[in-house]
Amino acid sequence: MDVRLVDTVATSGSSPLHRASPRTKAAAAALVIASAAVTTNLFVCTGVALAVVAAAVLSRIPLRPYLSLAGYPAVFAALFAWASAPDALSGALIVSKAVTAALAVVLLLFTTPYPQVFASLQRTLPGLVGDALFMTYRAIFVLGEKLDDLIVAARLRSGAGRHPIRSARATVRALGNLVLYAFDLAQREYDILALRGYSGRLAVPVRRSAAPAVDALALAAGTAALAAALAWRVAWRDLLPYSWMPLAAAAALLVAALVVRFARSGGTRHA
Amino acid sequence: MHDHRHPYDHVHLDEPDAEAVVHISCARHTYEGGASVHLCGLDFVAHRGRRVAILGPNGAGKTTMLYHVLGLLRPSEGIVTVFGVPPAERWLEIRHRIGVVLQNVDEQLLMPTVFDDVAFGPRQHGLSESDVRDRVSRALQELAIEHLADRVPHNLSGGEKRKVALAGALAMDPELLVLDEPFEGLDPESRAHVLALLERLSKEHGVTIVLTTHDIDAVPEFADYAYVLAPGGTIAVRGTPEEVFANASALRASNIRPPILAELFERLRGEAPDAPEPVLTVEDAARALERWRRTASRGA
Incomplete structure (x- = not known):
C-alpha cells in the first residue's frame, strides 16, 4: 500500500475519468456497489467487475497496484465464503461481490484526490x-x-x-x-x-467537472449495472440462459480498452 | 479576569512597553510515564516582533515548552499565556494569529497537492477562495517554491516538505510563528533563505518567532534572544546570543557546544592573550581578525 502512488495518480492523472466530477464518480461507484450487493448472479457480478477494470484501463492508472489493492477484500471474502457458503458457486459469488465493490472504490480513489472524495461524501x-x-x-x-x-x-x-x-x-x-x-x-x-484550523468540519472546496460527457457516461454505466443486477435478480428464471451476455459484453469492453491503452502507449513510445 | 502577568522578568530589556506575546512562568507538565518537565528558573518571554531561540539538550523540554505555547498541553501548575490568554483554555480565540511548523512535517502535510496543503489553514478559517489563492501564491513565492504547487507533498525531499509546512504557516499571516527545528533537512542555500525570510517577517511585519533548534551556528544569525534549558526543563540562561554563548559553564551544564566561531576565538585567546574577543558571525569574525592582523603587523 503506497499512499504516495495513490496520491500521485489521483492528483496528476489527466484521463477523462480524472477530469470528471468527484460527486458523479462517487455516485457511479455507489451504483456499482449497490449492483454488487443486489445481484445473485455470478456472471452478472463478474461482468460488472470486468467493466470497472475496463474503465481503470482507459483511465491509464497503473494496473498492478490497482488490482492488488482491490484484491485485499478477496482474501477476507474467501475466508467468509469458506466458513459460510453452502456450495462453490455461492462462495464464488461472495468473493466476486467483494472484489467488484473494492474495484469501484479503488478506481474512485485512483482517479479522484481523496479530499474531493470526502468532500462529496x-x-x-x-x-x-x-x-x-x-x-x-x-x-x-x-x-x-x-x-x-x-x-x-x-x-x-x-x-x-x-x-x-x-x-x-x-x-x-x-x-x-x-x-x-x-x-x-x-x-x-x-x-x-x-x-491548522480544524473545528469540527473540514472545509474542502468541491472541484467542478471538466468532462461533463464522462459524467453522464459514468452515471449511465452505473445505472446500467444496477439495472442488470436487479433484472437478473427479479426475473432470474427467464434471464438465466442469457447470463453470459453481460459477462461477454464486459469482457469485450475490457479487451477493447486494453487494445486502446497499449496502442496509445506504443504510439507514445514510438513518438 | 485573572492577571497572568508575573511581577518580574516580563519587561523587555530595551523596550519596557513591548508586548509580551508569549509568557511562561514555572509551568509544569507531568507525562503519563511519570516524567515531569518543570519550565522554571527564569521566566520565558517572547516580545512582539522578536526572534527567540530555545536551546537545550535532548529531552530537556523544548518541545514540551512549544506544546504549552500551542495549547496542546495544559500546565498542572504555573502560568502560560499567549497574547494574554492561557492557550490550553482559549486556543480557538488565538489560533488564527499563530503559525506552526512541528518537527515531524510528514504528519503535518495532509492534502494531496502542495497548493491544497498550503491552502488548508485559510480554507478551514472560512476565507474566500480568491483570498485563499492570493495567500497561497504569496506564501509559495516567499519560500521560492511556486514550482512545487502541483506536486504531491509526500514525494518531496525532507527540506522541501519543511518549506511547504512553513508556507502553510505563513499563509495564515500569523503574528506568532512557532517553529520546532525549522532548519532540519535544509541545504545551506535553503537555510540561508529561510533565515533571511524569518528576519524579514520579524523586522518588516512585526512577527514574533519562537523556535527550537540544535543548529547552534544559526542562533547568532537568527535570534534576538536565546533561552537555554537545562535537563528537567529548568530555564537556565537567557539573553542575547552573545550573552548566552559567553556563559560557558551554563552551556556545559546543558550539554550545548558553543558556536564554532566562539570556540575558535576562545582557543585563540588561550594561545594569544591579545587575540580578539569572541564574536559569533562570520562578518564580525573577519573584521576582528583583520584588525588583529593589522595591530600585530604594526607591532612587528
Missing part, C-alpha cells in the same frame, strides 16, 4: 463521520507504511530471517507496536488538525 454524511473517514483513510496508509518498517526492524533485531515461526513472532510483535503507534498517531493527527 460530506454532503450525505454527518460532518464528524465524513471527517473520520478522511482521517481513517490517511491513517490506513500511514499505518501500512509504518507496519512495513516495524516488520523489517523486528525481523532484523530478532534475526528471524526466513524462519517461519520466528518471522511470525516478529510480525506479531510489530503488530503490537503498531496498535500503540496508532493511538499515538490518532492524537497527533488530531492535534495537527486543531493547530
Whole structure:
C-alpha cells in the first residue's frame, strides 16, 4: 500500500475519468456497489467487475497496484465464503461481490484526490463521520507504511530471517507496536488538525467537472449495472440462459480498452 | 479576569512597553510515564516582533515548552499565556494569529497537492477562495517554491516538505510563528533563505518567532534572544546570543557546544592573550581578525 502512488495518480492523472466530477464518480461507484450487493448472479457480478477494470484501463492508472489493492477484500471474502457458503458457486459469488465493490472504490480513489472524495461524501454524511473517514483513510496508509518498517526492524533485531515461526513472532510483535503507534498517531493527527484550523468540519472546496460527457457516461454505466443486477435478480428464471451476455459484453469492453491503452502507449513510445 | 502577568522578568530589556506575546512562568507538565518537565528558573518571554531561540539538550523540554505555547498541553501548575490568554483554555480565540511548523512535517502535510496543503489553514478559517489563492501564491513565492504547487507533498525531499509546512504557516499571516527545528533537512542555500525570510517577517511585519533548534551556528544569525534549558526543563540562561554563548559553564551544564566561531576565538585567546574577543558571525569574525592582523603587523 503506497499512499504516495495513490496520491500521485489521483492528483496528476489527466484521463477523462480524472477530469470528471468527484460527486458523479462517487455516485457511479455507489451504483456499482449497490449492483454488487443486489445481484445473485455470478456472471452478472463478474461482468460488472470486468467493466470497472475496463474503465481503470482507459483511465491509464497503473494496473498492478490497482488490482492488488482491490484484491485485499478477496482474501477476507474467501475466508467468509469458506466458513459460510453452502456450495462453490455461492462462495464464488461472495468473493466476486467483494472484489467488484473494492474495484469501484479503488478506481474512485485512483482517479479522484481523496479530499474531493470526502468532500462529496460530506454532503450525505454527518460532518464528524465524513471527517473520520478522511482521517481513517490517511491513517490506513500511514499505518501500512509504518507496519512495513516495524516488520523489517523486528525481523532484523530478532534475526528471524526466513524462519517461519520466528518471522511470525516478529510480525506479531510489530503488530503490537503498531496498535500503540496508532493511538499515538490518532492524537497527533488530531492535534495537527486543531493547530491548522480544524473545528469540527473540514472545509474542502468541491472541484467542478471538466468532462461533463464522462459524467453522464459514468452515471449511465452505473445505472446500467444496477439495472442488470436487479433484472437478473427479479426475473432470474427467464434471464438465466442469457447470463453470459453481460459477462461477454464486459469482457469485450475490457479487451477493447486494453487494445486502446497499449496502442496509445506504443504510439507514445514510438513518438 | 485573572492577571497572568508575573511581577518580574516580563519587561523587555530595551523596550519596557513591548508586548509580551508569549509568557511562561514555572509551568509544569507531568507525562503519563511519570516524567515531569518543570519550565522554571527564569521566566520565558517572547516580545512582539522578536526572534527567540530555545536551546537545550535532548529531552530537556523544548518541545514540551512549544506544546504549552500551542495549547496542546495544559500546565498542572504555573502560568502560560499567549497574547494574554492561557492557550490550553482559549486556543480557538488565538489560533488564527499563530503559525506552526512541528518537527515531524510528514504528519503535518495532509492534502494531496502542495497548493491544497498550503491552502488548508485559510480554507478551514472560512476565507474566500480568491483570498485563499492570493495567500497561497504569496506564501509559495516567499519560500521560492511556486514550482512545487502541483506536486504531491509526500514525494518531496525532507527540506522541501519543511518549506511547504512553513508556507502553510505563513499563509495564515500569523503574528506568532512557532517553529520546532525549522532548519532540519535544509541545504545551506535553503537555510540561508529561510533565515533571511524569518528576519524579514520579524523586522518588516512585526512577527514574533519562537523556535527550537540544535543548529547552534544559526542562533547568532537568527535570534534576538536565546533561552537555554537545562535537563528537567529548568530555564537556565537567557539573553542575547552573545550573552548566552559567553556563559560557558551554563552551556556545559546543558550539554550545548558553543558556536564554532566562539570556540575558535576562545582557543585563540588561550594561545594569544591579545587575540580578539569572541564574536559569533562570520562578518564580525573577519573584521576582528583583520584588525588583529593589522595591530600585530604594526607591532612587528
